[in-house]
Amino acid sequence: MAVEKRNPDNFYQTVNFHFSVEFNLGTKEFDIRFQSVSGLDSTLETETFKEGGENRFEHVVPVRRKYGPLTLKRGLLSPEESKLTEWLKDAFDNEIVQPIETLNISLLNEEHDILMMWTVNNVWPRSWKIGELNAERGEVLIETLELNYNRLLFKGKN
Secondary structure, three states: OOOOOOOHHHOOOOOOOOEEEEEEEOOEEOOOOOOEEEOOOEEEEEEEEOOOOOOOOOEEEEEEEEEOOEEEEEEOOOOOOOHHHHHHHHHHOOOOOOOEEEEEEEEEOOOOOEEEEEEEEEEEEEEEEEOOOOOOOOOOOEEEEEEEOOEEEEEOOO
């Protein structure tokens, strides 16, 4: 039986640095400029059942999915420059937590076409951290957003 080999001209090595983040909250448009995204993980919680008379093993069955927090990092923007910062200020300053229905994270190729996409649902802010202020370094001030979500959907190339 012959094994089909991939044509090297059609092979695209996936890279992790070309991506976009798109927030969807009603008619508002949100920023998509982030330097890093982490927390796209899903875990199945399990329960263990012992069967009477069976001493060699226990039955382990999946019960529900659990998702880690989504962490986004970017250079700090003021509320006047960023609708996302306004959303965060509402949550942390005014205690008005308005979940975002969907957030799309897309991995892109060199033509900016979507290679794969992750959609997270019911997104709300858990924490908002501002990096260290340090007069001895000439670095961009980074804000870190930690977001909670209750569903992660993966979509491959269509």
